[in-house]
Amino acid sequence: MVNIPSRSKLGKYWNLRESTVFLNHGSFGACPKEILAYQRQLRDQLEADPINFLDVKAKELWAESIEIFSEFINADKNGLVFVPNATSGVNTILRSLDLRHSDEILVLDHAYQACWNAVDYVTKKSGAKTTVVTLPFPITSPEEIIESILNSVTKNTKLALIDTVTSPTGIRLPFEIIVKELQSRGVDVLLDAAHGPGIVPLNLNKLQAAYVTGNAHKWLCTPKGSAFLHIREDRRALIRPLSISHGASVDGNINEKIRLEFDWTGTQDPTPWLCIPKSIEFVGSLSDKGWEGIMNHNTNLAISARNTILEILQTPKLCPDSMIVGLSAVLLPNSNVPLTSALEADPFHTLLYEKYNIQVPVFAWPHHNRRYLRTASFLYNSLEEYQYLAEVLEKEI
Ligand SMILES: Cc1ncc(COP(=O)(O)O)c(C=O)c1O
Known part of the structure; x- marks a missing residue:
């Protein structure tokens, strides 16, 4: 051998x-022993008293996790929710939108296929159109990417799915400029930051993308099934979780509704999200x-x-x-x-x-x-x- x-x-x-x-850290990340041990402790606490853990303890830890993670990506915590993975985040947005026949959604020819499929699904269902932007390739400068994307915008372009780092080709896109340019033309951006936290610096307050989803389980090394979705304030009323659950019948203002609807989407193991603060701290301490x-x-x-x-x-x-x-x-x-x-x-x-x-x-x-x-x-x-x-x-x- x-x-x-x-x-x-x-x-x-x-x-x-x-x-x-x-x-291949890129596909699913890899979780350090220390974080897995912490997750085991949380799971032991959960199984020692599932009711108290899920009704009380997990809620406290969840709020703390939202707080710490929103600081890490400089986001408005009121618009930040947890989802199991970036695919769910992308689907949540796409399937909440009310598309019309004339609408167009832009995807890049380097987009992650599962997310591209989700775009095709909603455009097909509504009679809207998926517009594929072919990027020049090989790429010689960020400018040519920006130019090809902007050249594909029409008066009907409603949304663009843009990556932070492309999956098949591993290219760090100039997403900050793309978001700014598209949104100034009236096109909302759904930023696919699956390769986001921990691989590129993120400043969501500055970015002001309509929607951002991304994984913690890749470059923050949390346990699998730990991702986020951030919805800008003016879009919050439009977006509902993929699973409609208890929160739907509870009244509240828009920020309360977001928490009520997204923080409980049915029974599941919350520990991957609860490990986010520990991952930020532990992995961060390795440099x-x-x-x-x-x-x-x-x-x-x-x-x-x-x-x-x-x-x-x-x-x-x-x-x-x-x-x-x-x-x-x-x-x-x-x-x-x-x-x-x-x-x-x-x-x-x-x-x-x-x-x-x-x-x-x-x-x-x-x-x-x-x-x-x-x-x-x-x-x-x-x-x-x-x-x-x-x-x-x-x-x-
Ligand atoms: C750009 C991009 N988007 C979305 C995803 C999907 O991530 P997940 O499987 O966690 O939903 C990936 C996964 O590799 C990706 O690279």
Whole structure:
């Protein structure tokens, strides 16, 4: 068996299997042992007295979590609610909107397919239209992205689904400018910040996007099933949760209704959301420069990872280094492997995993008719892991 490179010295804080080269923080994150232990404590408290925990204790911790998280992303806590994942956040907005025949929703040709599907679902149902913005590719500057998006706006454009960091291609979009430009043209933005908190600095009060959803379970490393949705004040009356529950029949002003309706959508385990403050604090303490230090570290590692891999692959850079954060995708050279559907594992992914113990996403992106390999970089990764991947690529491509 090949020699598996070691993780960084911070790897000891995670449960990741030692024999796996884990280069896919991007899909589901990875939760440190300390946070999992805290979650277990909370679950033990829940099961010791489910009624008291869910009716009293969880509510206190929930309010604290909303408070601390809203400070982390500088958001108005009255518009901040928890959802299980970014897919639910996107669906919540789309399925609350009253679309007309003439309305158009913009999506980028780098949008996460599940969210794009949700846009198609609502436009199809209402007779509205999905407009796909084809971004120039490879990207040479943030300006050309902004220009292609703005060129696709018509008088009917009602909403745009914009990513903070694109999923298939790992590109940090100039979302702050895109939001400002679109909204000044009367187009609401639904910001898909699935790769948001912990990978890019977020300042929702400054951004003023109509809607922002994102995950804590990716780059904040909380347990899975921990995400948020933020609704700007002037849009709060329009938006209802995906599950209509008890809160619907309780009176209150708009901010009370948001809490009543979104904070209880039926019985579920609230502990992933309750761990957010602990994750912000614990993971943040792993760099002496806090979260800013973590984001910078991951960005630098992602750029080095990309350079190391491209030296072997010799395919063009998909974007400038300045548009890389913790993710970096590379184009795979032509191969005889057929394009697979989103739900099937790419055979090359399987080969890397089974033969070399490398867990890294390899997938076809039919909208570009290309195949990408996307590495993620988090505190526990080491440069040697990408060098090992590059050596394997040299042998197998
Ligand atoms: C850009 C983007 N949006 C949405 C999602 C969906 O996240 P979740 O599965 O947590 O709903 C992802 C997941 O990778 C993503 O990358």
